Amino acid sequence: MRTILITGPGGSGRTTVAAATALRAAREGSRTLLLSAERADTPGTVLGTPTGARPVEIEPRLTAWRPDAAAGFRQDLADFQRRAAGVLDLLGASRLDAEEVTPLPGAEELTFLRALRDAALCERYDLLVVDLPPLPGALALLALPEELRRYLRRLLPPERQAARALRPVLGRLAGVPMPTDWLYETAGRWDVELAAVEAVLTDRDTTVRLVAEPSPAAAQALRAARLGLALRGLRTEVLVANRTLPDTTPDPWLAGLAAQQRKALGEWEGEGDHDVHPVPHLGRDPHGPDDLAALAVPAVTDADRPVEWQVADRIAEDGVLVWHIPLPGAIREELDLIRRGDELVITASAFRRIVSLPSALRRCTVSGAGLREGELRVRFAPDPGLWPAAAR
Numbered sequence: 001m002r003t004i005l006i007t008g009p010g011g012s013g014r015t016t017v018a019a020a021t022a023l024r025a026a027r028e029g030s031r032t033l034l035l036s037a038e039r040a041d042t043p044g045t046v047l048g049t050p051t052g053a054r055p056v057e058i059e060p061r062l063t064a065w066r067p068d069a070a071a072g073f074r075q076d077l078a079d080f081q082r083r084a085a086g087v088l089d090l091l092g093a094s095r096l097d098a099e100e101v102t103p104l105p106g107a108e109e110l111t112f113l114r115a116l117r118d119a120a121l122c123e124r125y126d127l128l129v130v131d132l133p134p135l136p137g138a139l140a141l142l143a144l145p146e147e148l149r150r151y152l153r154r155l156l157p158p159e160r161q162a163a164r165a166l167r168p169v170l171g172r173l174a175g176v177p178m179p180t181d182w183l184y185e186t187a188g189r190w191d192v193e194l195a196a197v198e199a200v201l202t203d204r205d206t207t208v209r210l211v212a213e214p215s216p217a218a219a220q221a222l223r224a225a226r227l228g229l230a231l232r233g234l235r236t237e238v239l240v241a242n243r244t245l246p247d248t249t250p251d252p253w254l255a256g257l258a259a260q261q262r263k264a265l266g267e268w269e270g271e272g273d274h275d276v277h278p279v280p281h282l283g284r285d286p287h288g289p290d291d292l293a294a295l296a297v298p299a300v301t302d303a304d305r306p307v308e309w310q311v312a313d314r315i316a317e318d319g320v321l322v323w324h325i326p327l328p329g330a331i332r333e334e335l336d337l338i339r340r341g342d343e344l345v346i347t348a349s350a351f352r353r354i355v356s357l358p359s360a361l362r363r364c365t366v367s368g369a370g371l372r373e374g375e376l377r378v379r380f381a382p383d384p385g386l387w388p389a390a391a392r
Contacts, residue, residue, distance in 0.1 A: 003128045008211035009221045010134035013242040015042045017211045018131035020292040025127050025300045026062035034064040035119050036131040037112050048288035067115035069108035109141050113197045120200040135221055139228040145198040149191055156187040207237035214241045214264035223329040228351045230326050236274045238298050241265055243281040325376040332371045339366050
């Protein structure tokens with residue numbers, strides 16, 4: 001299945017563009033699921049048909065779904081209370097009823113990620129169009145699976161199972177039962193679920209479309225978004241310039257606004273390796289399939305693929321390995337690299353990512369780094385004490 005992630009600044013019309021993208025793909029023959037993070041039924045408004053917490057068929061080959069965060073949180077809490085019943089009884093804790101539970105901060109994001117995983121694994125669809133929250137919430141959401149997995153591995157390393165064998169001893173020393181088994185089982189289950197979401201986001205068939213109205217104010221937000229996405233290994237496939245005005249208009253005020261949009265479009269087209277696709281302003285808020293079809297959003301093709309982080313072959317003249325990390329829009333003064341064991345901490349402007357080094361680079365030392373043509377190139381020199389003699 002191919003996945004298209006769609007986001008943009010708040011009020012840019014990203015939900016409308018996501019709905020139009022899904023509708024066009026469905027009418028061109030792809031079995032399409034539109035997954036939305038919107039709390040209100042904005043997708044239903046633009047599609048002309050209400051959507052809900054369960055997948056709703058809009059028309060042949062097109063289904064829309066808005067996950068219910070409250071219901072998902074209640075179910076997770078009920079499962080937790082059931083697994084931890086022994087400890088809760090020992091502590092004299094009272095159970096929470098489903099009717100009195102409201103989602104805690106973060107529950108909505110986790111519910112949506114679980115829905116993303118379930119949708120991507122469903123064999124009923126050929127294409128998944130994901131209507132993400134506005135920037136920068138979308139960037140934080142996309143980073144969540146990898147970060148949570150890293151926290152889990154540090155706090156409860158799966159290879160450390162000695163605690164299970166020592167549980168009776170620890171229980172006698174502490175005077176209370178130790179919930180080691182269910183704790184490790186819960187952490188393991190979360191790791192599997194988060195890994196499945198991460199696999200969707202890092203898949204070669206997953207790309208991003210950014211939506212914004214062409215203006216100077218949007219340019220900075222889009223540059224930051226492209227950088228944050230690239231740091232996560234995601235490339236912007238298409239920049240959708242939404243609500244563009246016609247080039248000629250008798251109204252002087254609209255003519256000035258149209259000229260400003262044309263200038264912004266020219267700058268966007270010269271900034272990166274993504275396509276810029278103008279979507280016309282209909283003169284009204286789109287409502288229903290006919291209006292969505294009139295937007296003429298870009299088609300879904302198989303030509304574009306995300307740029308991957310790559311480890312180059314050894315450079316013969318100085319015998320180093322180079323890790324190529326695409327970072328469009330990065331500024332040299334705002335870049336920082338720290339080698340920490342088998343990890344590399346990369347900071348680019350306001351974004352940070354901690355990545356595990358490929359096995360070949362773990363046996364090397366960092367010998368330098370440079371930013372060239374929107375690509376960070378980190379140089380690694382083989383460590384003579386760790387690198388096989390035949391490979392040097």
